[in-house]
Amino acid sequence: MSKEHDKGMTLIVKVITRLTVGLILLYGIYIVLHGHISHGGGFAGGVIIALSFVNLMLAYGRDVALKKLPKSAMSFFVSAGALIFLGIALLGFSGGYFFLNFISKGEPFRLFSAGIIPLCNIAISLKVGAGLFAIFVVLVLLKFEWEKKE
Amino acid sequence: MAMSNIIPLFVAISLLGAFIISIIGKRLKWLPDLIGSLTTLILLVLSLITVRIVATQGILVYNVGSWKLPIGIVLVLDGLTVFMLVTVNLIAFFVSIYSINYMERFTSKWKFYTLFLLMMAGMNGVVVTGDMFNLFVFLEIASVASYALVAFGTERHELEAAFKYTVMSTVGTLFILLGIVFLYSYTSTLNMADMANVLAQKGMSNIVVMVSILFIVGFGLKAALVPFHAWLPDAHPSAPAPISAMLSGVLIKSLGIYTLCRVFYNVIGINSSLSLVLMVLGTLSMVIGVFLAIGQWDFKRLLAYHSISQIGYVILGIGLGTPLGIIGGLFHLFNHSVFKALLFLNSGAVEYATGTRDLQKMGGLMTKMPITGTTTLIASMSIAGIPPFNGFWSKLIIIIAAVQANRLGYAFWAVLASILTLASFMKVMKYAFFGELRNKWSEVMEVPFFMKIAMVILALICVVGGVLFISNINEIFLKPASDVLLEGTKYADIVFKGIQ
Structure with missing residues (x-):
């Protein structure tokens, strides 16, 4: 077994996590992309995406999870998500109104429909996914540093 | 493009500045200062433009995403909104200039500017929105950013104060949310203008009384009125000085007083019992705040208690409900923003130079820090109500309005609180700036350039602030704001008819 597997939980948890974590991430992406035609959306999907990384961190320890999604990448995604969302809203000025749905709405209940709403969902999922994982990491890291002092 | 496109920019530009700083400010050290000052400058210019727009074109209504009035979110630009926008952005601009030098002492300036914006x-x-739930969302954005800013120094007492502030403020927010839920279930709409129409048709009922109480507790907590003030004396002194200036100067006003006015005057509709509650709470804050302030030895804590007391004046003036009272209250709101922001910046300057906030350890700083000393003197005289500074005029108007409305008791308490304010600021001046210079302060230097310039300009506004009441400026700045409140629930018709 490689050295990175020394940390984290037992082998059973690790194997199960290895099998499911990809599916969880994929499910999150599915929820985000189908936000405008079914339940869920940017926030719910973002939470599920964040949970897949949280799951990774719980099973394998923080080093593995932070290698997949470093802290600098997290803060970049949080800001980028917000900027994309704001950018979409500002692009509405091209049609004369803030937040105007300026893209063609398309046929209802198709994946490519509803104008800017899927794009907004993607922006929100970036912000929520990275943000929620960042909050989790901060709570965990604070605890580690506190334990070191003890 | 229509003129009303300016309204969403107030939110969009500050968000844009915030996230640009957070995405690249970490690597480029000079960038946060530049974007922070530039963003607030643009906002200040835009808010001054809106004064002109409303004076010439009347009330503007903006449909976000081109969804029409009762369905979508509307942004409304009327006299009161313009008044608050100018107040908020004026103080924010000088605070951000001041922060250029002051925040050098803290690490990660870019986080500060992101949260600030x-x-x-x-x-x-909060100020521009015309939608009840939208108001709640913006209120939360401002509050959550302020929790983090109070804890910015991450020392033990700062974290403690921020935690206390977070818990109490969250409770207040929940009261507001519950009030909005009840109103929504009663009126089936979230748009303020539409809500006012429905409430006018359905008339008063117990649920409206319940909602009024919830809002008084919730918004009163945000405004730090007296039974709900306990978080303020901890939170405001613990924040870095520019943030104390923002919190005391404009946050409690835009989240507390503006919302109270807007909801009670324009949506629910004011009546004599509500007006009485506001006046009693205002007088209580006024008197209890100043009594608690007078015994303080921590410079910033003393200022924080005075914020409670001065907020009392504003609420008393607005609660009187007479035209003169409302003008006095709003005028005092503007003046208090200026001089209290200045006083907190002064306290920050003293702390920057000497490293202490304890008045007993200072003394004779006037000789070493003449600009800080003089501006503090001007601000102290303004807050104590000495003519010809701006604080005198607004307090005078409030007291005259109380006498005119035959509320002599309230006028008496207002005069008494003013005298006690004078006493406590004489204490500040005597212990901090006059008297003998102690040996350990012989090396003290005046603060850097940007801090000086912010303080000097705010002091100038204090000196000429009384001008605002001269008829021409009054006509375009204060009077439209008080007219909005006097119209009461006619607000709904005006918004529905407004230029879209």
Whole structure:
């Protein structure tokens, strides 16, 4: 077994996590992309995406999870998500109104429909996914540093 | 493009500034200062433009995403909104200039500016929105940013104060949310203008009384009125000085007083019992705040208690409900923003130079820090109500309005609180700036350039602030704001008819 597997939980948890974590991430992406035609959306999907990384961190320890999604990448995604969302809203000025749905709405209940709403969902999922994982990491890291002092 | 496109910019520009700083400010050290000052400058210019727009074109209504009035979110630009926008953005601009030098002492300046601009977005949003739930969302944005800013120093007492502030403020927010839920279930709409129409048709009922109580507790907590003030004396002194200036100067006003006015005057509709509650709470804050302030030895804590006391004046003036009272209250709101922001910046300057906030350890600083000393003197005289500074005029108007409305008791308490304010600021001046210079302060230097310039300009506004009441400026700045409140629930018709 490689050295990175020394940390984290037992082998059973690790194997199960290895099998499911990809599916969880994929499910999150599915929820985000189908936000405008079914339940869920940017926030719910973002939470599920964040949970897949949280799951990774719980099973394998923080080093593995932070290698997949470093802290600098997290803060970049949080800001980028917000900027994309704001950018979409500002692009509405091209049609004369803030937040105007300026893209063609398309046929209802198709994946490519509803104008800017899927794009907004993607922006929100970036912000929520990275943000929620960042909050989790901060709570965990604070605890580690506190334990070191003890 | 229509003129009303300016309204969403107040939120969009501050958010844009915040997230640009957060994405690249970490690597480029000079960038946060530049974007922070530039963003607030643009907002200040835009808010001054809106004064002109409303004076020439009347009330503007903006449909976000081109969804029409009762369905979508509307942003409304009327006299009161313009008044608050100018107040908020004026103070924010000088605070951000001051922060250029002051925040050098803290690490990660870019986080400070990001949170600062997020708070700005929240405050501007609360002021421009015409939708009840939207108001709640912006209120939360501003509040959450301010929790983090109070804890910015991450020392033990700062974290403690921020935690206390977070818990109490969250409770207040929940009261507001519950009030909005009840109103929504009663009126089936979230748009303020539509809500006012429905409430006028359905008339008063117990649920409206319940909602009024919830809002008084919730918004009163945000405004730090007296039974709900306990978080303020901890939170405001613990924040870095520019943030104390923002919190005391504009946050409690835009989240507390503005919302109270807007909801009670324009949506629910004021009546004699509500007006009485506001006046009693205002007088209580006024008197209890100043009594608690007078015994303080921590410079910033003393200022924080005075904020409670001065907020009392504003609420008393607005609660009187007479035209003169409302003008006096709003005028005092503007003046208090200026001189209290200045006083907190002064306290920050003293702390920057000497490293202490304890008045007993200072003394004779006037000789070493003449600009800080003089501006503090001007601000102290303003807050104590000495003519010809701006604080005198607004307090005078409030007291005259109380006498005119035959509320002599309230006028008496207002005069008494003013005298006690004078006493406590004489103490500040005597212990901090006059008297003998101690040996350990012989090396003290005056603060850097940007801090000086911010303080000097705010002091100038204090000196000429009384001008605002001269008829021409009054006509375009204060009077439209008080007219909005006097119209009461006619607000709904005006918004529905407004230029879209």
